[in-house]
Amino acid sequence: xxxxxxxxxxxxxxxxxxxxxxxxxxxxxxxxxxxxxxxxxxxxxxxxxxxxxxxxxxxxxxxxxxxxxxxxxxxxxxxxxxxxxxxxxxxxxxxxxxxxxxxxxxxxxxxxxxxxxxxxxxxxxxxxxxxxxxxxxxxxxxx
Numbered sequence: 001x002x003x004x005x006x007x008x009x010x011x012x013x014x015x016x017x018x019x020x021x022x023x024x025x026x027x028x029x030x031x032x033x034x035x036x037x038x039x040x041x042x043x044x045x046x047x048x049x050x051x052x053x054x055x056x057x058x059x060x061x062x063x064x065x066x067x068x069x070x071x072x073x074x075x076x077x078x079x080x081x082x083x084x085x086x087x088x089x090x091x092x093x094x095x096x097x098x099x100x101x102x103x104x105x106x107x108x109x110x111x112x113x114x115x116x117x118x119x120x121x122x123x124x125x126x127x128x129x130x131x132x133x134x135x136x137x138x139x140x141x142x143x
Contacts, residue, residue: 011092011093011094011097011098011101012092013090013091013092013133014091014092014093015066015068015090015091016068016088016089016090016091017068017069017089017090017091017132017134017136018068018069018070018071018088018089018132018134019068019069019070019071019086019087019088019089020071020072020073020086020087020088020089020132021070021071021072021073021085021086022072022073022074022075022079022085022086022087023072023073023074023075023079024074024075024078024079025074026048026049026050026072026073026074026075027048027050027074029072030050030072033072039052039070040052041072044071047073048073048074049071049072049073049074050071050072050073051069051070051071051072052069052070052071053067053068053069053070054067054068054070055067056068066091066136069089087129087130087131087132088131088132089132089133089134090131090132090133090134091134091135091136092133092134092135093135094135095112095119095120095121095133095134095135096119098121098133098135099112099121099133102123107123108123108124109121109122109123110122110123110124110130115137116137117136117137117138118134118135118136118137118138119134119135119137120132120133120134120135121133
């Protein structure tokens with residue numbers, strides 16, 4: 001028998017939207033990734049953040065295209081030696097329903113924001129790592 005608790009478990013992350021690295025020397029780290037891994041970054045206007053995108057097509061519908069962002073940002077406060085920070089952005093289909101599911105499981109949602117290109121929410125895992133959830137609002141179809 002399917003209970004309400006079982007029924008809502010169909011919501012799941014469907015991909016990684018972004019990976020964010022934070023560095024005390026973001027520009028130098030970006031240059032290292034360019035020199036050694038061949039990644040080409042763009043500095044986001046008005047920020048100390050550099051990013052690149054990896055594009056792919058969906059298996060279920062190859063006419064749909066999406067991307068995974070990889071960015072490196074200057075830290076606001078210096079990281080202590082041996083402490084690295086990162087944040088993984090997980091893509092979801094319905095952020096509001098996903099948040100309701102998390103809250104139903106006792107997971108605290110730190111913050112929710114909405115922009116013209118997507119909705120975002122942040123939670124912490126049991127090790128206190130920040131997790132970002134992202135629902136794209138821009139159509140992913142096209143070339």
